[in-house]
Amino acid sequence: MLDTQPTKTKLSAKPVAVPGLTFEPSLWQSYKIARQNVLELIPERAYHEPIFCGGKGRGWVMVADPRGLEHVLKSRVDAYPKNAILKRLMKPRRGTNLIVSEGEEARLQRRTFAPVFAARALKNATPAMTDAARVMLDRLEAARNDSEPVDVFTHMQSATCDIICDLVLSGRDTLDRDALRKAVDGFVATQGRISIFDLLGVPNAIPRPFELTDRSRVRMDRMADDVIATRLRRGSSEPPDLLDLMLGGDPKTGDPLDPLMVRNNLLGFLFAGHETTALALTWALYLLAFDPAVQKLAQEEVQAALGDREMASFEDLENLQLVGRVIDEALRLYAPAGFLTRVALEDDEIEGQRIRAGMTVILPIHAVHRHRLIWNDPDAFDPDRFLPENKATRHRFAYLPFGAGSRICIGAALALQEAKMLMASFLARYTVNLLPGYTPKPQMWFTLRPAGGMMLRLSRHS
Numbered sequence: 269m270l271d272t273q274p275t276k277t278k279l280s281a282k283p284v285a286v287p288g289l290t291f292e293p294s295l296w297q298s299y300k301i302a303r304q305n306v307l308e309l310i311p312e313r314a315y316h317e318p319i320f321c322g323g324k325g326r327g328w329v330m331v332a333d334p335r336g337l338e339h340v341l342k343s344r345v346d347a348y349p350k351n352a353i354l355k356r357l358m359k360p361r362r363g364t365n366l367i368v369s370e371g372e373e374a375r376l377q378r379r380t381f382a383p384v385f386a387a388r389a390l391k392n393a394t395p396a397m398t399d400a401a402r403v404m405l406d407r408l409e410a411a412r413n414d415s416e417p418v419d420v421f422t423h424m425q426s427a428t429c430d431i432i433c434d435l436v437l438s439g440r441d442t443l444d445r446d447a448l449r450k451a452v453d454g455f456v457a458t459q460g461r462i463s464i465f466d467l468l469g470v471p472n473a474i475p476r477p478f479e480l481t482d483r484s485r486v487r488m489d490r491m492a493d494d495v496i497a498t499r500l501r502r503g504s505s506e507p508p509d510l511l512d513l514m515l516g517g518d519p520k521t522g523d524p525l526d527p528l529m530v531r532n533n534l535l536g537f538l539f540a541g542h543e544t545t546a547l548a549l550t551w552a553l554y555l556l557a558f559d560p561a562v563q564k565l566a567q568e569e570v571q572a573a574l575g576d577r578e579m580a581s582f583e584d585l586e587n588l589q590l591v592g593r594v595i596d597e598a599l600r601l602y603a604p605a606g607f608l609t610r611v612a613l614e615d616d617e618i619e620g621q622r623i624r625a626g627m628t629v630i631l632p633i634h635a636v637h638r639h640r641l642i643w644n645d646p647d648a649f650d651p652d653r654f655l656p657e658n659k660a661t662r663h664r665f666a667y668l669p670f671g672a673g674s675r676i677c678i679g680a681a682l683a684l685q686e687a688k689m690l691m692a693s694f695l696a697r698y699t700v701n702l703l704p705g706y707t708p709k710p711q712m713w714f715t716l717r718p719a720g721g722m723m724l725r726l727s728r729h730s
């Protein structure tokens with residue numbers, strides 16, 4: 269079932285893509301490729317086959333079929349918990365957090381944090397987003413000149429980091445944001461990368477070599493402990509921010525959360541809450557630079573919605589439909605979380621494929637989003653795929669930048685709102701262009717980043 273035909277003539281050129289792997293790599297080759305770019309490990313057949321198995325021993329199964337994805341992520345979610353590699357990448361040094369929890373422990377955390385992500389709270393978070401957009405424009409203006417390109421990724425990281433810090437800490441407790449970003453970069457480059465131990469199935473209890481030397485997690489833990497200690501001295505605020513909710517404990521029973529759980533989730537949110545959204549914006553800016561005609565239409569939409577203003581308000585959001593579709597399309601072509609991984613707890617069958625207990629279940633979101641059986645001209649940039657009439661013809665599990673089911677990203681609505689607001693402010697002031705001959709390199713270690721940054725030329729038009 270293909271999505272509908274594109275509604276307008278498209279550029280014949282395509283934005284940058286990573287070719288699929290055409291040979292069966294040995295374990296050592298897999299390790300070497302994964303250390304360079306996990307995307308290059310996706311077999312070419314994952315882009316046109318619905319489901320297939322590989323590997324030796326207990327092996328793995330790769331599921332790219334929307335009905336199969338629904339089976340794993342929704343219908344039989346308890347039979348397919350997150351797998352060891354994913355848990356190793358996201359596991360705190362001690363204790364647990366939402367991302368690696370299962371069952372009742374995960375439900376407890378989700379209901380505790382839910383109020384911060386409710387529709388009303390997101391509306392109340394708009395001023396923080398407007399402030400971040402204003403600071404982003406100031407920083408861009410200071411960094412920009414007419415001849416040199418700017419690394420827009422670092423600017424998007426700063427802006428989304430400002431927003432998440434505000435949401436988690438409501439601006440009352442200060443955090444060294446540069447130190448946080450450096451610690452995140454250190455983490456992504458070391459513990460956030462696949463280790464040969466992961467591929468050999470070595471239990472997570474055995475520390476990976478870089479865990480013994482890298483200090484980024486220790487630094488992040490200390491940073492979080494300082495912030496929590498200050499908040500406990502000062503007390504909570506009204507309306508509560510995310511840290512207040514964590515310290516307030518389970519809303520159902522009133523029981524306090526384990527202190528390590530508070531620390532780990534504070535860090536988990538600061539990390540998960542800005543890196544991914546910054547990447548969505550960065551790749552969306554690349555796509556706009558790649559397709560100046562769409563950029564012009566998006567700028568006209570922003571101009572019509574905002575008039576002379578550079579900052580979008582909450583009420584403007586519904587008038588920024590094309591901006592939203594460009595972000596949706598960036599999340600399709602360059603999903604920041606390109607893979608999800610699960611483990612089969614018991615024997616099962618997915619879309620006619622036998623699954624044995626213990627198998628690793630790989631959900632290659634990057635390949636699902638470019639799958640030949642799902643999308644028409646999958647590698648082309650076409651925001652119109654997300655027009656309501658085109659969305660209605662697709663299986664709900666064909667597009668999963670935020671995962672799906674009960675473990676769907678808790679921050680999805682927040683991310684889309686802030687991405688739209690930051691993008692509108694950006695387009696209200698700037699046009700982005702690609703330098704002749706420049707092509708960014710999508711590289712996935714932990715998230716899908718542009719290797720070496722996203723160097724775009726900015727010209728001011730207002």
Ligand code: HEM
Pocket residue numbers: 350354366367368374378432536537540541542544545548603604605608609668669670671672674675676677678679680682683684
């Ligand atoms: C464009 C931005 C974002 C993308 C693409 C994204 C992607 C994802 C994906 C794919 C998952 C599911 C992982 C799995 O099922 O294995 C996830 C979970 C999660 N995300 Fe996001 N995310 C984004 C923004 C955010 C933001 C803004 C926050 C917090 C403020 C956040 C916090 C979380 C948390 C805590 C989880 C774990 C939820 C659970 O396991 O129950 N994310 N995200």
